[in-house]
Amino acid sequence: MPPDTTRSGTTRFLRLRAVEQRFPGLDTPALAIPSLDIAAGEQVAVMGPSGSGKTTLINLLTGLERVGQGSLIWGDTDLATLSEGARDRWRAANVGLVMQDFHLFPGLSALENVLLPQRLARLALPAGARAEAGRLLARVGIERPGQAIETMSRGQMQRVAVARALAVRPAIIVADEPTASLDADSGAAVAQLLLELAGESGATLLVATHDASLVARLPRVLRLESGRLKD
Ligand SMILES: Nc1ncnc2c1ncn2[C@@H]1O[C@H](COP(=O)(O)OP(=O)(O)OP(=O)(O)O)[C@@H](O)[C@H]1O
Numbered sequence: 001m002p003p004d005t006t007r008s009g010t011t012r013f014l015r016l017r018a019v020e021q022r023f024p025g026l027d028t029p030a031l032a033i034p035s036l037d038i039a040a041g042e043q044v045a046v047m048g049p050s051g052s053g054k055t056t057l058i059n060l061l062t063g064l065e066r067v068g069q070g071s072l073i074w075g076d077t078d079l080a081t082l083s084e085g086a087r088d089r090w091r092a093a094n095v096g097l098v099m100q101d102f103h104l105f106p107g108l109s110a111l112e113n114v115l116l117p118q119r120l121a122r123l124a125l126p127a128g129a130r131a132e133a134g135r136l137l138a139r140v141g142i143e144r145p146g147q148a149i150e151t152m153s154r155g156q157m158q159r160v161a162v163a164r165a166l167a168v169r170p171a172i173i174v175a176d177e178p179t180a181s182l183d184a185d186s187g188a189a190v191a192q193l194l195l196e197l198a199g200e201s202g203a204t205l206l207v208a209t210h211d212a213s214l215v216a217r218l219p220r221v222l223r224l225e226s227g228r229l230k231d
Helices: 054-061 084-094 110-121 129-139 154-166 184-201
Strands: 012-021 031-039 043-047 069-074 095-099 172-176 204-208 220-225 228-230
Touching: 012 054, 031 054, 031 204, 031 220, 031 228, 043 054, 043 184, 054 172, 054 204, 084 095, 084 110, 095 154, 110 129, 110 154, 129 154, 154 172, 154 184, 172 184, 184 204
Parallel strands: 043 204, 043 220, 095 172, 172 204
Antiparallel strands: 012 031, 012 069, 220 228
């Protein structure tokens, strides 16, 4: 079996080995994962009760926090070996993030919010970035890209956040409770968009969620209990 191929024959993309994350004041690790592989393009739910380690796992996978022990390799990049600045650059280039509380900037339009990560990452926007942002906003059902973000509904804001996460065509999309603060209809619409857009781009999708209807639509489910994966 080639080293970058999983047992099912698909390309291995994420590889965790002997990962342990400890926090001061906790006797046991908040997260302990002996081994985990995820293939390129997989769509995976991460479930577990409050305090089971979902956010800790998301923070490690996205490089927001440094891996305490073990290796966490995306493609050929071991995040455990990178400095905070290098992890930030890696994340900007490779990860689209959708968070529960949106992290959108008031005072900016929907379109400017979608373009903001690209503006922060470089001095000039790449050619076609505005057109692509407008196209993505239309795709997620935002009809007025110039509308100020603070005047939008929560469902609209989360759809803008989905467009923003996809704007750099990331290989990895990570969503932390993307439907938690939405009503059932808005949540279902956001879930549908995430799955559709990730599927079209072939991105690897990881979603931490308590939303049973969202979990039911993801082909693979990881269950965390007290920081351990249950199969
Ligand atoms: N910075 C920290 N310092 C100390 N303990 C922490 C820290 N961050 C998380 N923990 C602990 O690690 C464990 C896992 O927390 P984590 O936030 O990953 O859980 P979670 O599954 O995301 O929970 P929730 O669904 O409530 O958001 C918990 O016991 C938590 O108290």
